[in-house]
Amino acid sequence: MNLAERDKQVVWHPFTQQKDMPKPVAIAKAKGSLLFDEKGNSYIDAISSWWVNLHGHSHPYIAEKIYQQALELEHVIFAGFTHEPAVRLAERLLPLLPGNFSKIFYSDNGSTSTEVALKMAIQYWWNRDAGDGTRDAGYEIRDTGYGMRDAGLPAGRQDAGYVRKKILAFKNSYHGDTFGAMSVSDRSVFTLAFHELLFEVIFIDTPTAENIEESKAIIQQHKNEIAAFIYEPLLQGAGGMKMYDAILLNDLLRTVKSTGALCIADEVMTGFDRTGKFFASDHVTEKPDIICLSKGLTGGTMALGVTACTDKVYNEYVNDDKLKTFFHGHSFTANPIACSAALASLDLLEKQECHQQIKWISEQNKNFAGELGSFDHIKNIRCLGTILAFEIIGGKDEYLNNISVTITQKAMEKGVYIRPLGNTVYIMPPYCITAEELSKVYNVISEILRELMS
Numbered sequence: 148m149n150l151a152e153r154d155k156q157v158v159w160h161p162f163t164q165q166k167d168m169p170k171p172v173a174i175a176k177a178k179g180s181l182l183f184d185e186k187g188n189s190y191i192d193a194i195s196s197w198w199v200n201l202h203g204h205s206h207p208y209i210a211e212k213i214y215q216q217a218l219e220l221e222h223v224i225f226a227g228f229t230h231e232p233a234v235r236l237a238e239r240l241l242p243l244l245p246g247n248f249s250k251i252f253y254s255d256n257g258s259t260s261t262e263v264a265l266k267m268a269i270q271y272w273w274n275r276d277a278g279d280g281t282r283d284a285g286y287e288i289r290d291t292g293y294g295m296r297d298a299g300l301p302a303g304r305q306d307a308g309y310v311r312k313k314i315l316a317f318k319n320s321y322h323g324d325t326f327g328a329m330s331v332s333d334r335s336v337f338t339l340a341f342h343e344l345l346f347e348v349i350f351i352d353t354p355t356a357e358n359i360e361e362s363k364a365i366i367q368q369h370k371n372e373i374a375a376f377i378y379e380p381l382l383q384g385a386g387g388m389k390m391y392d393a394i395l396l397n398d399l400l401r402t403v404k405s406t407g408a409l410c411i412a413d414e415v416m417t418g419f420d421r422t423g424k425f426f427a428s429d430h431v432t433e434k435p436d437i438i439c440l441s442k443g444l445t446g447g448t449m450a451l452g453v454t455a456c457t458d459k460v461y462n463e464y465v466n467d468d469k470l471k472t473f474f475h476g477h478s479f480t481a482n483p484i485a486c487s488a489a490l491a492s493l494d495l496l497e498k499q500e501c502h503q504q505i506k507w508i509s510e511q512n513k514n515f516a517g518e519l520g521s522f523d524h525i526k527n528i529r530c531l532g533t534i535l536a537f538e539i540i541g542g543k544d545e546y547l548n549n550i551s552v553t554i555t556q557k558a559m560e561k562g563v564y565i566r567p568l569g570n571t572v573y574i575m576p577p578y579c580i581t582a583e584e585l586s587k588v589y590n591v592i593s594e595i596l597r598e599l600m601s
């Protein structure tokens with residue numbers, strides 16, 4: 148049995164209908180921008196393996212740091228212990244973050260980083276406003292009938308003064324697949340089976356000159372209920388690489404802040420120079436209170452999540468009252484090997500050649516966007532930093548259509564890996580991509596567009 152056949156016996160793949168699933172391509176190794184399959188065919192990874200890879204695959208510098216760390220300390224419980232890689236990474240990240248951040252909370256991936264942010268923001272208000280008298284009364288676990296259980300403050304006292312529990316989010320958003328992250332993501336095929344179990348969220352449109360006043364009115368209407376606003380700054384990734392205006396986002400953030408609500412920037416995808424600045428929040432003056440990072444954090448080599456917050460948030464948790472503790476953590480919180488990979492990635496991001504590559508990719512993308520203008524069956528050609536995206540006209544604007552599969556297959560046959568989101572074709576290459584590789588990606592996309600037209 149070859150690897151794909153063995154895989155079919157024992158593995159269940161993400162976001163994939165298993166019935167009649169095309170055989171997965173067995174990747175034997177990867178180097179730089181290239182993925183190599185078992186037969187030695189190569190594919191340019193033009194989407195950085197789900198947007199995680201920054202410096203190229205199997206980077207020797209990151210690999211060496213991972214190896215050295217694994218020999219020294221591979222993992223240790225992070226409650227009651229600490230270690231150099233976690234502290235060093237926090238020390239290095241904090242000054243780079245967009246705003247006055249003071250603490251780093253570690254988790255495992257993008258979804259957990261947003262889940263942590265939501266819990267952190269909601270408990271911020273509970274710690275602040277539920278009233279010490281209420282909390283002094285302790286908590287109890289109650290049978291509430293028909294097999295239901297509830298843990299909370301004594302009946303009738305839980306809500307005293309604690310009214311801010313709602314989350315404000317954008318329509319078309321995606322913040323991950325765990326339940327909290329799903330709740331604040333727009334309702335879609337991803338969340339359909341779970342709708343009744345998701346908590347209620349106030350959704351507003353991503354801002355345009357036409358709709359922003361209506362969104363501001365919605366915010367005002369709920370101004371005493373909103374605990375936090377979670378947003379993907381400037382670019383909604385999984386929602387179809389939809390880009391929106393920095394000035395309008397800034398305006399909206401100002402309105403949210405005027406209500407006292409916390410702002411949570413989900414930079415899981417946009418962080419680490421993807422949008423042409425180190426963080427997408429660097430394009431706006433209104434800074435978040437909480438920021439979520441993952442994906443490129445380790446250069447795409449290890450799973451790691453970061454949720455950073457300001458003193459304003461953190462200080463609400465520092466108290467003699469034990470109930471104000473943030474009761475959250477994961478077995479692999481602050482894994483030393485992952486933190487070392489992140490430190491190595493930061494070293495590479497500081498290099499002049501990396502800055503030059505980012506600038507160069509952004510310029511090349513703009514030139515190619517100009518060329519794409521000659522195709523009349525595509526629309527909304529757009530660029531932001533190292534990301535280029537457009538839509539195929541006539542393809543259905545959703546996940547369950549075949550145009551995405553067709554394009555992926557055609558591109559793979561030509562040695563390029565892209566994975567359109569529905570009818571949205573996009574590229575987001577690793578920063579190490581060579582001139583030859585990038586022009587091959589452009590040529591393959593143009594060829595496929597011509598084939599689709601004919």
Ligand SMILES: Cc1ncc(COP(=O)(O)O)c(C=O)c1O
Pocket residue numbers: 256257258259261321322323324379384385413414415416417441442
């Ligand atoms: C903006 C954003 N937030 C959160 C996530 C979830 O990250 P993960 O897949 O690591 O759980 C993603 C993943 O694509 C994302 O794009």
